Amino acid sequence: MLPHGPLVYQICPHCSLEASDASAKTFVHLEEEGDSLAQVCKSCADSKNIRYNQGKNQFPRRCLVALEHILTHSNCNCEIVLSSTWRVESRYIEIVMNQFRGSNLPNLQAVAEKVMKTTSVENHSIRQHEIMEYVNEHKIENWVALDDDNSIVDDPRFAKQFEFHAVLTNAQVGLTRKNGQKAIVFLFPHSALHQNFCYVPATAAASA
Numbered sequence: 001m002l003p004h005g006p007l008v009y010q011i012c013p014h015c016s017l018e019a020s021d022a023s024a025k026t027f028v029h030l031e032e033e034g035d036s037l038a039q040v041c042k043s044c045a046d047s048k049n050i051r052y053n054q055g056k057n058q059f060p061r062r063c064l065v066a067l068e069h070i071l072t073h074s075n076c077n078c079e080i081v082l083s084s085t086w087r088v089e090s091r092y093i094e095i096v097m098n099q100f101r102g103s104n105l106p107n108l109q110a111v112a113e114k115v116m117k118t119t120s121v122e123n124h125s126i127r128q129h130e131i132m133e134y135v136n137e138h139k140i141e142n143w144v145a146l147d148d149d150n151s152i153v154d155d156p157r158f159a160k161q162f163e164f165h166a167v168l169t170n171a172q173v174g175l176t177r178k179n180g181q182k183a184i185v186f187l188f189p190h191s192a193l194h195q196n197f198c199y200v201p202a203t204a205a206a207s208a
């Protein structure tokens with residue numbers, strides 16, 4: 001769910017600086033809601049005191065809200081299992097937990113109360129295989145993989161098993177509300193919930 005850095009190029013609305021490969025690193029993601037992805041150049045953000053995601057390990061608010069929404073629709077019967085390189089070091093897990101804790105989103109805060117589960121820390125193969133190993137080992141029937149690793153949709157080995165279980169995110173954008181909606185449909189295919197999909201805006205969720 002974590003974007004790998006602001007690489008979605010555009011023109012800064014404040015100073016008209018044009019992002020290119022060379023200057024892309026001077027752009028930052030703004031703290032935005034929904035699926036919008038606003039960026040400005042870092043110097044404008046700093047000089048105008050515009051709030052943006054500090055550091056590359058900071059989850060954008062919209063990603064946290066999208067994840068919260070999946071948990072809300074599951075009536076909190078969902079468990080989050082961390083995959084990827086994030087799972088192998090306790091300090092990375094702590095980064096995730098701290099953001100859940102400070103999110104003011106009740107379901108994510110509840111997740112942060114428990115010990116974060118992870119896929120096998122021994123398995124450093126292909127992401128799809130890593131996730132499949134966990135699913136098989138724990139005999140999980142209802143699951144969804146939220147990942148920006150193409151193997152979850154591309155790798156032929158467990159392609160059949162991942163059909164209707166894979167939500168591929170954009171590495172530069174992270175988890176979006178649209179991704180969340182797809183995950184809910186996969187998790188609850190027979191539920192009427194998703195037919196009237198309603199999105200809880202960040203502000204409403206935060207005050208709930």
Ligand SMILES: [Zn+2]
Pocket residue numbers: 012013014015016017040041042043044045
């Ligand atoms: Zn600018």
